[in-house]
Amino acid sequence: MIRVNHPRDGLVTISLDRPDKANALTEPMLDDLAQAFDAAGDARAVILTGTGRVFSAGADLDAARAGLALSPAWERLSGAIAAAPCLTIAALNGTAAGGAMGMVLACDLRVAVPEARFFYPVMALGFLPQPSDPPRLAALVGPSRARMILMAGQRIDAAEALSWGLVDRLAGAEVLMDTAEALAAAALGAAPGHVAAIKARMG
Template sequence: MIEVTQDGALWTFRLNRPDKANALTRQMLADLALAVPAAREQAKAVILTGAGTVFSAGADLDAARAGLATDPVWEELSGAIADLPCLTIAALNGTVAGGAFGMVLACDLRIAVPEARFFYPVMKLGFLPQPSDPARLVALVGPSRARLILMAGARIGASDALTFGLVDEIVEGDRLLARSRELAADALGAAPDHAAAIKRMCRD
C-alpha cells in the first residue's frame, strides 16, 4: 500500500490504495514514517505522490473510528518529512483531504493536477488538526485563508489553491511526475550539504 522506489538519489513514495481513494490506515502511516528517515542518508530529492485519481481521502473511516484520527503517527510522519535535509515535492495526482494535508504541508514544494481539490474538515468532524499543520498552512496561505480551510470547511479548487499559495504549480496529470523530476534536477546535481544549507536558510 506504500510503494518506495529509488532512481539514484531520487526517491519516490507512492500511496497505492486507489480502490479506497488512498485512504490512510495506521499501517500505511507507520510504513511511511519508517520509510522517510531511511531516505535521509541517500536521497537528494523525494517525491510524494499517489496512485489513481485521488492523492488521499485522509484517514480510512474504520481506522478513524478506532482512534486513528487522533493518533500521534500523523505528526510523526509530517515531522519526519519536514526534517528531511533534501528537497521534498508533493506531486498531487488528485484531491487532498483531511489528515493527508499534514504530509503535503510538510513538503517543500507542492504541484497538483487541475482536478485536485483541497479540504480539511476538522471543525465539522470535531477533531483538532495535527499540531504542526495550522502554522504550516498559515505560512503558505496566511491566517485568514487558513481559517477558511480549517474553520469554515472550505473546499478549495486547484486554481484557487495556486492563487492562495497552497500549491506552487498546476500540471496536467500526464506531466506530473516528469515535472516533479524537472524541479528536482538541481537538487539532484548538488552536494547534499549544499542543498541542506539552502533549505535551512529558507526556514530561518
C-alpha cells in the first residue's frame, strides 16, 4: 500500500497506494512510510504523494477504533520526515485530512491540486493532535489560523490554504508531479551533503 520509486538520480518518490480506501492509513502503512523516509538517506529530494483523487483521508476508521488514533506511529512518521536530510515535498493529489496532516506539515514544501481540501477534525472526534502538529501548523499559518483548523474544525480549500501559507503552490493534477520535481531541481543538482547542510541551517 506504499510504493517507493527512484525515477532519477537523487530523487525518491513515495506514494500512498490505497485509492479504493481514499488512502486511509493503517499502522503498517505508517511504519512503512517511516522506514521509507529513513531509507532515503542519500536522496537529495523526496516527493510524497498519493494515488487516486484523495491524498489521504487520515486514519482508517476500523484501525482508529482499534487504537490507531493513539498510536505513537504518527509522531514517529512525522519525525522521520522532518529529520530527513534532504528536501521533502508533499505533492497533494487531493484532500488531506485528519492524521495525514501530520506528514504534510512535516514536509519542507507543499504543492496541491486546486480541488484539495484540508481539515483536522480532532475537536469533533475527541482526539488530541499529535504533539508536533500544532506547532508546525502554527509556524506555517499563524496561531489564530491554526486554532481555526484544530479548535474551530474549519475545512480549508486550496485557494485559502495557499493564501494562508499552508501550501506553497497550486498545480493541476496533470502537472502536479512535474511541479514538485521542478521545485526539487536545485536540490537534485547539488551534492547530498550540501542539501543536508542548508536544511540543517533552516532549523
